[in-house]
Amino acid sequence: MEAKIGTTRVILISGDITEQETDAIVNAANPGLMGGGGVDGAIHSKGGPDILKECRIIRQTLWPDGLPTGEAVATTGGRLKAKKVIHTVGPIWSGGNKGEPDLLAQAYRSSLTLALRMGLRTISFPSISTGAYAYPIEKASRVAIKTVIGFTERNAGIEEVRFVLHSYNDLQVYEKALAEYMI
Ligand code: ADP
Numbered sequence: 001m002e003a004k005i006g007t008t009r010v011i012l013i014s015g016d017i018t019e020q021e022t023d024a025i026v027n028a029a030n031p032g033l034m035g036g037g038g039v040d041g042a043i044h045s046k047g048g049p050d051i052l053k054e055c056r057i058i059r060q061t062l063w064p065d066g067l068p069t070g071e072a073v074a075t076t077g078g079r080l081k082a083k084k085v086i087h088t089v090g091p092i093w094s095g096g097n098k099g100e101p102d103l104l105a106q107a108y109r110s111s112l113t114l115a116l117r118m119g120l121r122t123i124s125f126p127s128i129s130t131g132a133y134a135y136p137i138e139k140a141s142r143v144a145i146k147t148v149i150g151f152t153e154r155n156a157g158i159e160e161v162r163f164v165l166h167s168y169n170d171l172q173v174y175e176k177a178l179a180e181y182m183i
Pocket of ligand 1: 015016017018028029037038039040042090126127128129130131132133134135164165166167170
């Protein structure tokens, strides 16, 4: 499924984010930036050790206490097809009254802002927070779609935003959110 927002294409596919050839792929990281399970583990294992090396430097220089929820940083893509990995931290779901929607929106916005600042024109996102962080995917998909489309309406320069959903079911949830948003 695809939508055109100004000069930006928003594309929804099912697949593996580590296989995407966009300028950047986004990692649903944790504050430690030292790798983990889920999409984080897949990115580090396929991208190789240079990504972790840069994450260590970022921890030492920029974020000694860890990357706060909603922030984003960039490293090399290492051996991945993508030039850069943008690491962001989504919120852990704890019922929905702890600012989770705002924090999730911030994670998407920070990633897009960083991509723009770095001159990156195409970017792939996973479904941030809906794995280990347990954010209900129907709710998360609506925040993700609204935030990305809102950002691209206000900021020119991103040519393509690709959501890469790890299952067909997740893709269908995001397609519903996009269809409802476009009405
Ligand atoms: P979080 O801690 O932010 O919840 P997870 O990595 O646990 O991050 O899960 C986020 C989403 O990423 C989940 O929907 C999961 O199915 C998905 N995912 C896991 N591996 C991949 C992959 N290789 N490509 C795309 N999405 C993936």
